[in-house]
Amino acid sequence: MSNTKFILGCFDDPDDMMKGIDNLQKASVPIYDIYTPMPIHGIEDKMGVKDSRLGYAAFCFGCLGATVIFSIVYYTLVHDWPMNIGGKPSFAIPNFVPFTFEWTILFTAFGMTFTYFAATHLFPGRAPRVMDLRATDDRFVIAVSAKGNVPHEDITNLLKDAGAVEVKHNERKYVSYE
């Protein structure tokens, strides 16, 4: 039993990589993930990647921001210490629109940034980990989990047939920039 954890098929052409995906899918080999140096249209559909849920997170953060500032201003300027500003009533809705709008945007923007960092493990101070260093440069990489996907030779051949320039059998999941 080998210690291989991941099999990486490295391609130098995205079309060959797409063929590699087809080969693996025809042979019913589950694909762990794909790493490419640039976005490739239509690859989400091919891989069956679900739609991003970032929009729902954005909506929740927006609602949170609106609620927070509305509560603060309501408490301070209406409930706790009402002030006469230009003879307007303390609780006049038009007054509440600008800052509620602004905090909705503020919380949405920051919330989405932090959600993105958390989901991608990219927060500042952390060295990014990748499965193949050249996937950010000039290689299109298909990663297949080696555990349970045997024989490894067949997977290697499927990738080679599609035009992989190199097939790696890695014993560690990630290489690090550290």
Add this chain to the structure above:
Amino acid sequence: MKTHNSIDERFEFAGNAKTISLVAIVIGVIAIAFGFIAGGDHVQRAYSNLLLMSYFFVGVCTAGVFFCAYQYVAQAGWSASFIRIPQAFAKVLPVASVILLLVITAGLLHTHKVIEHGKEEVVPYLYAHWATHGLVIPGSENFDPIIYGKRGFLNIPFFYTVLVLMLGSYSFFGLKMVKFSTDEDTTGGMSNYDKSFKYACIFLVIFGFTFPIFAFGVIMSLEAHWFSTMFGWYNLAAMHVSGLALIALIMIYVQKKGYFTWLHIDHLHSIGKMIFGFSIFWTYVWFAQFFLTWYANMPEESVYFYIRWEPEYKFWFWLNIVMNFLAPLLLLMSRDAKRVTNRMMWTCILLIAGHWLDYYLMVMPGTVKEHRGFGVEEIGIFLGFAGLFTFLVLNALAKFNSLVPKKHPFLQESLHHHI
């Protein structure tokens, strides 16, 4: 799914659309005739609705030129495969401009007697607030110092010169961009695209600076004592949203008729995003104008909202926000919502009705005042202009030799648009 598209395809304008649009034009003419024959307040209502609809008509056609121009300036690729639709709007703009000028001329020349401040005055049907005789003559019994102060802008020679220059230049740039695009089909190469880019840049500068003046002159001067510097941007947002909604509607219509087979849901989704975004922008400007007036609470400014807060307008004032802000916000917010053709179609129809109401609230309180109505003139003249617009735009679309700019440098990007 069809994989092969004929890019030499031409649009044939016939059948139901042609019959219905011609019937709608006839209904419009009958409604105008009804207004003039019925007399009394109906004449004023007919003029107000004519002004409203011809302004709306010019607005959406200008939005077509505007759309083409910023697509060129941004070097956008996604829109290339349906750019003929906004180009058809641009081809109709000269006609729309002439109609607006005719309506304004008739409204200024046609006068009637009203009792104001206990005395009888002869005022024109349109722009009575500043075009009535004697308003700017010191010593006249009609003398109005506020209008006197604005006489440099609000006088008929200046008004006409500016209007003709602005509408003429918008039409000129629109037609030029259409011409470069059709020339490109035969000659190919980059020279026509580069010229479009240059003309689009010049147009956007002219348009950006003059559109507010256009809105000030045609609509804001109906209530000439009042002014708002945000009015121009507010109108720009309104006409842009309605223009985009009409582009989307025509896209949906021609696709249902079996043309533009290369367009897919991603194109509609992109337009949907713009409609959503600019509806929010419209709300932002609308609210900014309202909020500053409300906060400062100066009588000469708040009078504008005061008359729109009277019982006969209050309901419509609120409905305006519901139709133009809440409806697109709730109907188009999610990604999936913009990718359902029928939902997009109904939202666009709702927005066009909404922006009609928006213009209604700009025009009517200053012209028909408390004799507001919603009847033969409003519905009939709206239908008439809707029919005229449909007829002229689809006719212009049918005149293109091919429905796609065959040699547009970004055509492939548009055909493979994917988001």
